[in-house]
Amino acid sequence: MKAKAFIQSANDQPTTLAELLRVHKWAVTEAFLGLYAYATQSGAVAFDLAVGDGFWNDIPSRWLFGIDYGRTQPQALRYMIEKSNAEVRVYDGAWVVEKDGFLPRRDFHMKTSFLINNSNGRYGMVVGSGNFSSNGLRQAAECGASFLASQKLEFTKTFRSAYESAENLWNVATPAQDIIEEYEKRWNSSQASSAGDSDEPAPNYDEVGAFWIEAGYVTRNRGPEKPGNQIDMPRGMNRYFGFDAPENLAVNSIIGNVTFESPSGELVSNNLRLGNNKMEKISLPIPETHGFDMYDGKVLVFSPIGDRFRMRALEAADFETAFGHRLGAVRSMGSGRRYGYIK
Template sequence: MADDLFGCFAYATQSGFRAFELSVGKEFWTTTKSRWLFGIDYGRTDPRALREIAERPNTEVKIFDGTFVVARPGFAPRRDFHAKVTMLLNSKTKVQGIVLGSGNFSNNGLRRSIEAGSSIIAKNKADIDQHIKSVRSVFDELWKSASPLDAVAASYEERLADLIGERDTARPTKAAASTKGFWIEAGYVTKNRGPDKPGNQIFAPNGFRKFFGLKKSKGSSTNIGAITFTTEVGPKVTKNYRENDNGMEKMTLPMPEEHGFGVYDGKVLVFKQDGKDFMLTAMELEDFELVYGHRILNVQKMSGGRRFGGLI
């Protein structure tokens, strides 16, 4: 088993971090030394994913050409960092491995999308020299010149938030026609189903129930109502919608792994009325912007920074 990992990816998302950790288990971080080289080209990488990885033990995170890219308009790189490669080493046996693929460090790239890849295990010096040494040497050199995460993280978070804010303020606050749906950023999803399963409960702002046509419960009951979800994968599911003791509302969602979502972490949840039910999709932020960016309405922000709004 490898005890040293060097992962290089063009971008990272919260869903990728959660999918990876669920797959390897939290003990991975204490038993494996890991280095991570990510790109932030065009602002595609979620800074929260970088922070999550960097907070784990035995890890070091760097950003390819980070000092330059973080200062560029729109985070445009001078040379795209498009790698998707992981190198592994067992320090006792000296066996090395390499995984080359097309998938990025996102749930889609790691689990859901149709990707292509190859893995090689080299058990002796001849195999290592032939199949791994040249690749590792290139990325070791890139690592040496890359920017430590701490050197660019704060600026990246601030400038990315400003960029997103500029887009949001340019969007309409009133619909010219009836709204077609609504959305909310899931953010970090608590592991309400245990440490080895993806969570399926998120907090919504007080009053979010109105999007579902629900009214505040009377009396001491915390149950507001029930929502029936339809999804592209799996049967209809009815879940409770409740008030929470922190002044927010708690939404229970379909089991993500049973409905083609993998995880909800870091994704944008989109709801569209389907008769009396609600059609649910969960998308990476970049995909959401591509599909719905021109239809986003009345963007609002929760105290923790997560956004929500309508769709026209």
């Protein structure tokens, strides 16, 4: 058996997602079983972009996620449920979905995948500290290890018992389809109740220290194999950027030019315009070249600094931890995406 340890985000070290792809190609996977404590929309999209349609079309995959404490985004579950040949279950889901705060009776902390090819006698396992989020799979500082068994005897002597235990967890878990509507309803309700008073009057935009918007699913405007960088924003959000677009502005008109300061330190300027759908559209800095991994499922935070806007893209749970107690009036778009300002 071959084993390999790695530290994600260290120089010359692979990411968790890269190791999953390497083991998948080596094993020529026939069956996939992934178990993760929580899933985010960014993780689902990152995995999808990496494996492509061939994975979903050719390989039966099983996924077991936790919803403890509401850390899993319901959008991520729906995204995975809709994939071809994918079965999604939730650890102790029927119990946890009914509890206030989604408190578990036993925490689910799994972060591992098994890649199995019984026909050729190849068995792989990737385990680590990273969850099924884009940060956990390829961005954050994480540790992990991969194991390759090229004979059934090797598999039996090493991680077959772990695989069988994982299958036992899968067998007794709740099908995600059975609870997704209830989970989404209660998850959205809990998010709204902790976000602030939506009836609060509009702020003095000149005095807003930072503002934010949920990106949701970002259309792949740069091609099917690249994360998108163009989002729609609600009519009137231009005021946060220092503009005052008239109500009778013609569609496809430019509202103004916005300069972003990205995590890489580079400045990127793009036009904010009014689209055909009467939404305000902006192209964000290209993820791969400006220090972002992707925007899908993230909360985008903009902080005015002089004539530019420092920009961050945070996982929903991280945003809630950092800013949840400082949110001003929270508004919702027709799609359910939320936005507002930070006090």
